Amino acid sequence: MVTWNNLDTLASFKELSEVERVNLVEAMSGENGADRVKNYSVPMAGGFSYNYAAKQVDDKVLAALVKLAEEAQLAEKFEALYNGEVINTGEKRLVLHHMTRGQLGDAVTADGVDKRSFYVEQQERIADFANKVHSGEITNAAGEKFTTVVQIGIGGSDLGPRAMYLALENWAKKNGKFKMEAKFISNVDPDDAAAVLNSTDVAHAIFVLVSKSGTTLETLTNESFVKDALKKAGLDPSKHMIAVTSETSPLAKSDDYLAAFFMDDYIGGRFSSTSAVGGAVLSLAFGPEVFAQFLEGAAAEDQLSANKDVLKNPEMLDALIGVYERNVLGYPATAVLPYSQALSRFPAHLQQLDMESNGKSVNRFGEPVDYPTGPVIFGEPGTNGQHSFYQLLHQGTDIVPLQFVGFKNSQIGTDVVIQDSTSQQKLCANVAAQIVAFACGKSDENRNKNFEGGRPSSIIIGEQVNPQSLGALLAHFENKIMFQGFLWNVNSFDQEGVQLGKVLAKRVLAHETDGALKVFSDLLNI
Incomplete structure (x- = not known):
């Protein structure tokens, strides 16, 4: 015991x-x-x-x-x-999170499903989607291939996938595995999103919105920033975006996305690089076979x-x-x-x-x-x-x-x-x-x-x-x-430890502040 x-x-x-x-x-x-x-x-x-x-x-x-x-x-x-x-x-x-790359022990059932089967199903769905993007079966509205993938997420939805992409970018180019350039938007600072968008041909870009709950403030703010840029370019955002989220989030069945791929509550963000969170962007960037090799190593x-x-x-x-x-x-x-x-x-x-x-x-x-x-x-x-x-x-x-x-x-x-x-x-x-x-x-x-x-x-x-x-x-x-x-x-x-600051930030934005919080808010011209 x-x-x-x-x-x-x-x-x-x-x-x-x-x-x-x-x-x-x-x-x-x-x-x-x-x-x-x-x-x-x-x-x-x-x-x-x-x-x-x-x-x-x-x-x-x-x-x-x-x-x-x-x-x-x-x-x-x-x-x-x-x-x-x-x-x-x-x-x-x-x-x-270990189950996203293999079965170490007993079968595990949660939410009424076998979890290993659930993770494999998501990997297969992502692989099918990525292959269709690469082959030109899924294109932009003009029938042209997507050339860039941009991940929108923060914390574990950004740090791990970004580090993994950068680690394999040169290897993929050397070995003929480079399919699409990947970029990342994470910081709610508008300069982050603007810098990425200004260097991206948005007409040929597909955006991956990553939010388990579908309510992450920074991520949804950056999504709005991206959608605004797409609309200004005369593009339909729903033809350029996919979601990685939970099956119960408001993003799961929304018409705002080409497709939705699922994660669950049993994988923390910082442990999610081998889940759909890393799988979507890495499979699009390098191909599903490369992502599968990554999972094999893990x-x-x-x-x-x-x-x-x-x-x-x-x-x-x-x-x-x-x-x-x-x-x-x-x-x-x-x-x-x-x-x-x-x-x-x-x-x-x-x-x-x-x-x-x-x-x-x-x-x-x-x-x-x-x-x-x-x-x-x-x-x-x-x-x-x-x-x-x-x-x-x-x-x-x-x-x-x-x-x-x-x-x-x-x-x-x-x-x-x-x-x-x-x-x-x-x-x-x-x-x-x-x-x-x-x-x-x-x-x-x-x-x-x-x-x-x-x-x-x-x-x-x-x-x-x-x-x-x-x-x-x-x-x-x-x-x-x-x-x-x-x-x-x-x-x-x-x-x-990451929650308290988020709660207070919402109070600041709602102008429900007093004491030091109000003074700092005033100093920052909020």
Whole structure:
């Protein structure tokens, strides 16, 4: 039987807190470091491996982490989740995003339907629609093909799909899979929508409105902005728009859309890239076959996440090390550093995925917790970050654990040799150097040039950013965050923290304000 207990009540957590700390400088220096790099690695799906040699762990710490995973019943909790138990206690809902890419366990029925069948049906409907758009069977009013797809959404309806599109855009162009350019409108700031529309041939654009409830203020505002632009261009908006929404929303059966594809309440926005939310825009941009490969990569990583052997489960191990860093070593943040320009928006997606999931101060039962939970997540692609915030990472007063992602090969497949090495070799040289520099440091009598080292990092190493590897990478982080939520005993699948501001904003717009809210409203000329 699964039991839900706070982290600080677990005997194994007390044991972990008492294990001797690892001196990372010593551990990663000389042959010791070489041995660790070879041995502290776990295979992943999609051609990846998770290497944690430069983390502050050794065999004693790992043994304690295994005990913690077993006492916290991480494997059993994941099994309960994918078999359809109500894991989202805040909203009393199932958590089913894994089922959009495969069936890990039992069949799950909700709302009177088999949920795996429901998700597959939506994927098939989207695939059929995308194929008809690409073939010219579905066209604009003039009988001309659509050339651009524009997604209108915010939060999880934007960050994940946008990051995935950007990750695969160059790969698709190189491999003959690029069907349509995709653009995204998210911010309610009118300059966002205007900038996208001003650079888009709207007569040949199809717009994807994404709103589960059909009532999201920012999204509906931007929809009106787009419809106005279409009308001014002499176009019928209903011939240029599709909806991704719930079956019960006002958008589901509206004549304002060419088609509607469905999601449900069991998939949170930040976990929705493998649902219709990502499926529509990615299938239109690259073709349904590419989206299917993306799902295959995620499903393969989910299978690894279900492994009960902690040391062979990359997501569980990554999660446990992260909790050790947060709750024993006391590190407040984590930097995500992909050494691939294709993943330029991946850290932004992970900011929402992690901080919206585990940025909680009460447990699953609404009781305050007495320990830190989710860390601050930030990042940039390398080597840009090296010339930005790495100064603080190397010599600042806070130690910030680092999560590198690196690839052996570029997406373009061609390169030039400059000063005896290619651009890709230079990129990989930088990430290898940074890992060792952070871990080992460098002594110097000039304190300004002294690097203490002892700054922990892990790296996920892959062959190339492609649909399958991207799916595996996404699933890795989704499942890592899930396991950390289990350890902290928080509900990782609701987001009440985003609601209060929305409520107050509606009061401002209705001019129902007083006190500081009224003064700020007046200052902003509302």
